[in-house]
Amino acid sequence: MENYVWLIPVLPLAAFIVTLLLGRWWIKESAHWIPILAMMGSLGLSLAAFIQIRGAKEPVVVELWRWFSVGSFQVPFALQIDQLSAVMLLVVSGVGLLIFIYSKGYMHGDPGYYRFFAYMSLFAFSMLMLVLASNYLLLYFGWEAVGLCSYYLIGYYYHKPEAAAAGKKAFLVNRVGDFGFGLGVMLIFVSFGTLDYVGVFEQVSAGAAGQGVLIGIALLLFMGAMGKSAQFPLHVWLPDAMEGPTPVSALIHAATMVTAGVYLVARSSVIFASAPAALLVVGAIGTFTAIFAAVIGICQKDIKKVLAYSTVSQLGYMFMALGAGAWAIAIFHLVTHAFFKALLFLGAGSVIHSLGGEQDMDKMGGLAKRIPATYYTLVAGALALSGIFPFAGFWSKDDILGSVWRDGKYLFWAVGLIAAFITAFYTFRMIFMTFFGKARMDEETQKHVHESPWSMIVPLVVLAVASLLGGFLGLPGKLGVIQSFLEPVFAPANHILGIEEHGLKAIDYALMVVSLLVAMLGIAFAWLIYVRRPKDLPLFFGALLRPAYKVVYNKFYVDEFYAATVVRLTVDGSRWVWHRFDEYVIDGAVHGVAWCWQGAGRLVRPLQTGRVQNYLLGMFIGVFVIVTAVVFL
Amino acid sequence: MGATPADMPIPVDWYLYLSAALFIVGAAGVLMRRNLFIILFSLELMMNAVNINLVGFSRFHENLVGQNFVLFTMAVAAAEAAVGLAIATALFRNRQTLMVDLFDRMKG
Amino acid sequence: MVDKILFVIFAVLAVAGGLGTITRKNVVHALLLLVFTFINIAAIFFLTQAYFLAVVQILVYAGAIMVLFVFVVMLLNLRTFKQEEQTHRGQRWVALVLSLLVLAEFVVVLAGISFTSARGGFTPEAIATAGGSTKVFADALFNQMLLPFEVASVVLLVAMVGAIILVKREKSAGGTTRTWEPGDQPSPEAVEEEV
Numbered sequence: 046m047e048n049y050v051w052l053i054p055v056l057p058l059a060a061f062i063v064t065l066l067l068g069r070w071w072i073k074e075s076a077h078w079i080p081i082l083a084m085m086g087s088l089g090l091s092l093a094a095f096i097q098i099r100g101a102k103e104p105v106v107v108e109l110w111r112w113f114s115v116g117s118f119q120v121p122f123a124l125q126i127d128q129l130s131a132v133m134l135l136v137v138s139g140v141g142l143l144i145f146i147y148s149k150g151y152m153h154g155d156p157g158y159y160r161f162f163a164y165m166s167l168f169a170f171s172m173l174m175l176v177l178a179s180n181y182l183l184l185y186f187g188w189e190a191v192g193l194c195s196y197y198l199i200g201y202y203y204h205k206p207e208a209a210a211a212g213k214k215a216f217l218v219n220r221v222g223d224f225g226f227g228l229g230v231m232l233i234f235v236s237f238g239t240l241d242y243v244g245v246f247e248q249v250s251a252g253a254a255g256q257g258v259l260i261g262i263a264l265l266l267f268m269g270a271m272g273k274s275a276q277f278p279l280h281v282w283l284p285d286a287m288e289g290p291t292p293v294s295a296l297i298h299a300a301t302m303v304t305a306g307v308y309l310v311a312r313s314s315v316i317f318a319s320a321p322a323a324l325l326v327v328g329a330i331g332t333f334t335a336i337f338a339a340v341i342g343i344c345q346k347d348i349k350k351v352l353a354y355s356t357v358s359q360l361g362y363m364f365m366a367l368g369a370g371a372w373a374i375a376i377f378h379l380v381t382h383a384f385f386k387a388l389l390f391l392g393a394g395s396v397i398h399s400l401g402g403e404q405d406m407d408k409m410g411g412l413a414k415r416i417p418a419t420y421y422t423l424v425a426g427a428l429a430l431s432g433i434f435p436f437a438g439f440w441s442k443d444d445i446l447g448s449v450w451r452d453g454k455y456l457f458w459a460v461g462l463i464a465a466f467i468t469a470f471y472t473f474r475m476i477f478m479t480f481f482g483k484a485r486m487d488e489e490t491q492k493h494v495h496e497s498p499w500s501m502i503v504p505l506v507v508l509a510v511a512s513l514l515g516g517f518l519g520l521p522g523k524l525g526v527i528q529s530f531l532e533p534v535f536a537p538a539n540h541i542l543g544i545e546e547h548g549l550k551a552i553d554y555a556l557m558v559v560s561l562l563v564a565m566l567g568i569a570f571a572w573l574i575y576v577r578r579p580k581d582l583p584l585f586f587g588a589l590l591r592p593a594y595k596v597v598y599n600k601f602y603v604d605e606f607y608a609a610t611v612v613r614l615t616v617d618g619s620r621w622v623w624h625r626f627d628e629y630v631i632d633g634a635v636h637g638v639a640w641c642w643q644g645a646g647r648l649v650r651p652l653q654t655g656r657v658q659n660y661l662l663g664m665f666i667g668v669f670v671i672v673t674a675v676v677f678l
Numbered sequence: 679m680g681a682t683p684a685d686m687p688i689p690v691d692w693y694l695y696l697s698a699a700l701f702i703v704g705a706a707g708v709l710m711r712r713n714l715f716i717i718l719f720s721l722e723l724m725m726n727a728v729n730i731n732l733v734g735f736s737r738f739h740e741n742l743v744g745q746n747f748v749l750f751t752m753a754v755a756a757a758e759a760a761v762g763l764a765i766a767t768a769l770f771r772n773r774q775t776l777m778v779d780l781f782d783r784m785k786g
Numbered sequence: 787m788v789d790k791i792l793f794v795i796f797a798v799l800a801v802a803g804g805l806g807t808i809t810r811k812n813v814v815h816a817l818l819l820l821v822f823t824f825i826n827i828a829a830i831f832f833l834t835q836a837y838f839l840a841v842v843q844i845l846v847y848a849g850a851i852m853v854l855f856v857f858v859v860m861l862l863n864l865r866t867f868k869q870e871e872q873t874h875r876g877q878r879w880v881a882l883v884l885s886l887l888v889l890a891e892f893v894v895v896l897a898g899i900s901f902t903s904a905r906g907g908f909t910p911e912a913i914a915t916a917g918g919s920t921k922v923f924a925d926a927l928f929n930q931m932l933l934p935f936e937v938a939s940v941v942l943l944v945a946m947v948g949a950i951i952l953v954k955r956e957k958s959a960g961g962t963t964r965t966w967e968p969g970d971q972p973s974p975e976a977v978e979e980e981v
Contacts, residue, residue, distance in 0.1 A: 655782030658717075662709050662881055669888050676895055687789035688833065690901055696797045696830075698892040700804055700823075702885050707808030709881035715813045715859060719820050722851065723804050726827055729843075737834045741906025742926045745839050746934075749927070752846050753938040757945030759851050763858045764949035770862050 047107045050124055053090045053134065054177060056083040057169035064166060068159025076159035077149045080166040084142040087173065091134035098131050102533050106179050106243065113182070120240055125179030129534045132376060132527070133176040133308060136383050140300045141169050143504035147391050148292040150500035151398060161201060161290065168194035172301050176308065180240040181230045184309070188226065188273065191302045192219045198297060199289040211285040218282040222272015229265030232258070246315040250537050256320065263316050263323030266309060267330075274306030274360045277334045281604050283357055287349040291394030294349060299356050299390050300383035307363045307379050314372045314538035328368020328449075332457045335361030337601075339467040343474070344598040347404050348393045351475050355430065356386055358468060362445050365461060370542045371448035372535040373528040378445055380527070381437035381515050385429035388508035392423035395497040395505065396479060403486060406475065411484035416496050420480050422505040427476050429512035431469035432564045439564075440516035443557050444525075450556055462563055469567025477575035686737060693734025700727035714766050714776040718759065725755045793833055800826035813859050817852060824848040835910050838923045 060083035068076050098105065104127035112122035145165065152161050171194055175187025192215075200212030230240065236254045237245050249259065270276070275283040286298050297303070310317060310327060317324050335358045342354035359382050366375035397404055399416050413420045429436040432443065442465060450458045484491055496502070518527045574586070596602070652663075700723060707720025729748045736744025770776055803823030810816040824847045831840035908922065916922050927935060 650786060653784070653786060655785030656779050657781070658709060658712075658778050659877060662877060662884070665705060665709065665881075665884060665888075669884060669891070672888075672891060676891070688793050691896055691899070692793060692797075693834075694896050695893070696800070698889065698896065699801050702889040702892070703801065703804040703808060705888070706881060706885040707804075709885070710878045711808060713813060715855070716808065716810075716816055718855070719807050719816055722820065722847070723807065723823065726824065726847070730827060730830065733831055733834050733836050733839060736836065738901065739904050739906050740908045742908055742923055745836055745923060746927055746931050748836075748839055749842065750934055750938050752842065753942060756846060756851055757941050759854060760945045760949045761952070763854060764952035767858065767862065767953045776862070 047105070049090055050094060050107050050126060050177070051109055053087045053094070053138070054170050054173035056086045056090075057166045057173065059083065061163050061166035061170060064159055064163040068163055074158060076162045077145065080162045080169075081142070081145045081149070083166060084138060084145050084169060087169070088135075088138040088142050091131070091138045094126050095131040095135055098126050098128055099530070100533075101127070103127075104130075104179075104243065104534075106241075108179075117238065118234070120180055120182045122183065123179040123241075124177040125242060126177070127534050128531050129308075129311060129376065130176050132380065132531065134173065136304075136380055137169065137172050137176060137301050140383050140387050140508075141172075141296060143507055144292050144296045144300075144387065144391065147295075147394075147501050147504040148290075150498040151292055151394055152290060153498075155290075157201065161198075164194055164197045164201070165293075165296070168198065168297060168302070172305070175305055179242055181233055181242075181245075182240050184312075185226065185230055188269070188305060188309075189223065191297070191305060192216060192223070192273070195219075195286070195297055195302055198293040199286045201289055201293065205288065208288040211282075211288040215282040215286050218279050219272045222269045222279050224268070225265045226269025226272075229262050229269065232262050232265060236262070242312065246537060249315050249319055250541070256322075259316060259320040260323050263313070263320040264326065266313055266316070267323065267327055270306030270309050270364075271330065272306075273309075274303050274364070275357045276306070276330050276361060276364060277337055278603065280334065280338065280357050281607060284350050284353045284600070287347070287353050291349070291390060291397065294353070295387045295390035295394070298353065299386035303356060303360060304363075304379050304383070307360065307367065307375055310364070310367050311372050311376055311535075314535055315541065317367070318370065318538035318541040324368050324370065326368075327364050328454060328457060331361045331364025331366075331368055332460050333361070334358065335365060336460050336464040336467070337361075339464045339471065340597055341600050342471040343467065344594065345471075346407055348396065348406050348409075348475060348479065349390070349404055351406075351471060352386070352389055352393060355389075355468065355472065356382075358464060359386065359430075362442065362461065362464075365449060365457060366445040368457075369445075369448045369452035369454060370539070370544055371445065371452075372538060373525070373531040374441070374444040374448055376531060377518065377525075377527045378441035380518070381429070381441040381512070384508055384515050385426045385436075385438055385512040388422060388426035388505060388512055389430065391501070391505055391508065392419055392426060395419040395501055396423075398497050398501070399494050400486060401493055406478040408486045409479045409484075410482045410486070411480070412494065413480040415494050418496055418502045419505065422502075422509040423480075424476060425509040425512055427472045429516075431472050431568060432465055432560060433469075433568075434561055435513075435516060437512050437514070437516035439561065440520065443560050446560055447553055447556050450552075462560060465560055466563045466567040469564040470571045473568045473571035474575055477571060481576050690734050690738040693730055697727045697731040697734070700724075700730065712777045712779055714769070714778055717778065718762050718766070721762075722755060722759065725751060789833055793830065796826045796829045796833070799823075800830070814856075817855055817859065821848050821852050824852070835913075835919065837919045 057080065060080040063079055064076055104125050106123055106125050108121045108123040110122050113120040145162075148161065148165070152158055155161065168191060171187050171190030173187075175184055175191060178184040178187055196212045196216045199215050200209045202208045233245060234240055236258050237248045239245060239248075248254070254262075272279045283298060283303070287294055289297075317327065338354045338357035338361065342351050342358065345351045345354060359378070363375045363378050363382070366372075366378060396409070396412065396416070396419055399412075399419065400409065403409065425436070429438040432439045446458055446461050446465075449461060518525075520526070599605070652659075704720045704722075704724035704727060707723065708717050711717055711720065729751060732744040732748050732751070734744075736742060736748075766776060769781070773780065800823050803819050803826060806819040807816045807823065810819065824843060828840045828843040828848070831837075831843055913919050913922050
């Protein structure tokens with residue numbers, strides 16, 4: 046394994062370089078081949094690694110070269126394979142490959158075709174590096190790199206000012222989180238003298254640092270996770286990121302990049318387990334975000350925005366699980382979410398494609414019979430997301446709620462349950478508004494409604510199957526395949542928290558039933574409003590709750606709040622500095638220096654009269670001075 | 679008034695005082711007069727002052743190096759006078775004046 | 787004793803001549819006073835038993851250099867014209883004061899020095915026995931100082947060539963430089979002024 050593991054990230058990197066350099070003149074319309082082949086290669090190698098690492102007790106660290114070696118600061122450029130990174134590798138390369146194939150059809154004819162694939166390959170490289178890193182510094186490198194690719198890809202349609210602004214927003218908000226992350230990494234080095242996972246976790250388990258330090262590190266790392274995984278209050282960039290092409294939204298903002306935060310916390314499970322206070326914060330923020338985003342999702346009109354807020358909400362669920370110490374379950378939900386959320390995004394992209402670019406759900410409707418492949422796969426994804434038995438989402442979401450209950454956080458459980466209801470509601474609201482009822486789009490678009498090409502449908506089908514069957518990987522308790530697979534990685538953390546495996550008891554069954562009922566209620570409610578009485582009920586509720594509706598529709602005014610405070614502060618502050626400081630002080634100093642020299646010159650110039658006699662006098666004076674000095678002093 | 683060789687009738691520092699006086703007179707002339715010729719004359723005066731100095735010491739130290747040196751300074755003075763006059767001529771041709779404070783093209 | 791008196795007389799005359807040179811308005815007067823100074827200096831050389839040099843002084847300085855000056859002065863035919871405004875009045879006062887200061891400094895320094903002779907053996911008696919001052923002088927010149935002697939000749943050659951080149955007339959007709967002929971009156975704009 047040591048021989049080939051470095052190829053996994055390098056193949057997409059090579060694809061990036063080749064596509065970027067040669068894309069404009071040579072490859073053009075065939076730009077998708079090399080990245081797709083590269084991703085296939087990465088997937089194959091990831092599978093191989095996955096099989097080889099099964100059951101290993103210790104991670105395999107492959108050092109590629111000596112990266113930083115400055116005195117006591119030793120950081121190697123090394124990759125680490127353990128069960129956790131193997132799972133992530135499969136998710137990234139597997140879902141990534143499907144999305145690449147989908148993009149062939151979706152992005153067909155776009156002028157920047159090669160640029161798209163180049164950046165997507167670069168992203169694949171970055172994400173794989175992030176997941177394969179064996180130390181926090183390399184992780185940080187991958188972290189920043191995926192942020193950069195996100196910026197590129199969100200602003201892919203760079204002619205549109207909204208897209209450019211969205212890219213900028215994503216990058217800046219992430220920067221806020223990364224600031225905390227960076228501080229956390231530094232704190233780790235200061236406390237433990239190393240940045241390698243193996244070294245750090247050993248020391249933490251042995252109790253090398255005090256509670257305060259551990260809580261500080263954990264919270265700082267979580268700050269980074271909040272930024273990257275769009276948790277409240279750093280969630281504001283994700284809905285805007287929908288300006289990017291739909292495959293980008295699927296890959297980066299659903300399946301992989303946004304899950305980097307979850308991965309970070311899971312990877313640092315030992316640290317978080319040793320700092321229960323931080324764990325509580327993680328769980329609280331995750332829970333709050335889950336319901337907060339779900340509520341906003343109810344009122345969204347744009348199909349992609351609904352999915353964006355859904356992603357934020359589901360990420361909240363993952364952090365909820367992490368907060369309860371259910372590391373493997375959070376990863377399990379990450380995997381299933383990757384399947385059905387990517388499916389939903391790609392399906393939405395298919396809908397948009399068939400409608401010639403329409404994204405407003407008010408203008409959709411009646412599409413079920415006309416684009417059946419898209420319809421059925423999307424429904425599969427929606428069922429999985431809503432948590433309906435026996436789809437993937439049911440198992441993973443239920444695992445989360447179960448572990449939260451078992452952890453004793455009943456409030457979180459209740460909130461999570463309500464959020465599940467809302468999730469089912471807005472998901473099927475989306476389905477019903479899009480596919481059912483009368484067609485609400487204009488004549489022209491209606492004529493051109495067509496099913497998407499094979500390259501787009503096949504990935505949808507594959508993902509639908511995965512959403513249906515993927516759940517069986519994570520059956521609760523001792524039955525869970527994924528839990529036992531990941532067990533060696535999380536054993537130290539579980540040991541610290543005192544968690545053991547457990548069998549299924551009656552309460553677990555009861556909880557499962559409850560969450561299933563709640564989800565079905567949500568679907569029924571959506572059915573009622575949007576299918577049975579689509580004309581009056583939505584308006585009825587809208588009128589009833591008008592003020593609340595306004596607030597929710599405007600995303601609780603979080604963006605406006607930021608604009609009025611942080612942004613305003615920064616912009617005004619910069620302007621002030623520009624005028625006062627830069628213009629007066631700095632420019633003044635520079636001009637002042639010039640003026641001084643000019644003045645000195647003006648003073649001294651009369652000395653040069655052009656007359657030799659005057660110069661001679663000067664010499665004579667000099668002689669006098671020197672002689673006096675030498676003789677008399 | 680240092681130790682003077684018994685056969686040197688005039689004490690050596692008298693030569694030096696004379697030399698100093700003539701040198702200063704010459705210097706004053708160079709610095710104060712505007713006519714180029716007068717300046718050249720003052721320059722010759724300064725050179726002669728130096729010669730007196732050299733001769734005095736030559737006698738004081740009882741060797742001939744000083745006198746030989748004077749010969750050379752005279753030769754150089756002659757050369758310098760010739761070239762200086764050539765320059766004066768050329769200047770006069772251009773500006774019709776030899777007042778040195780009117781030659782200030784290099785001003786500033 | 788006699789020597790000392792003679793020295794003083796000649797010294798005073800020399801200084802007086804010098805002062806006269808630098809204060810005359812008339813260039814020719816100044817020139818003649820300078821010649822007078824040179825002769826007095828030659829007399830002092832005689833008193834110092836530097837016979838050869840004394841004669842050379844008269845021959846070269848008074849006889850050649852000053853004659854050259856006379857030629858050029860006559861050639862350029864300067865006149866004494868009316869006063870023009872001093873353009874740099876301060877210069878003269880500073881120069882005067884400075885000169886006096888430096889003179890005072892020289893005197894002070896000289897007063898405090900005691901001289902020790904490095905006896906070289908060429909006393910007048912020794913010179914007389916060796917064959918006279920000229921012979922001894924020539925010995926030293928052509929034996930120890932041969933190279934400087936040759937170099938001095940080159941210097942003179944260079945000066946000669948340089949002087950010729952500097953005063954060469956432009957042959958090009960119609961040049962803006964107005965060449966000047968002997969006997970030309972200075973043009974009316976160029977107001978000469980003599981101080």
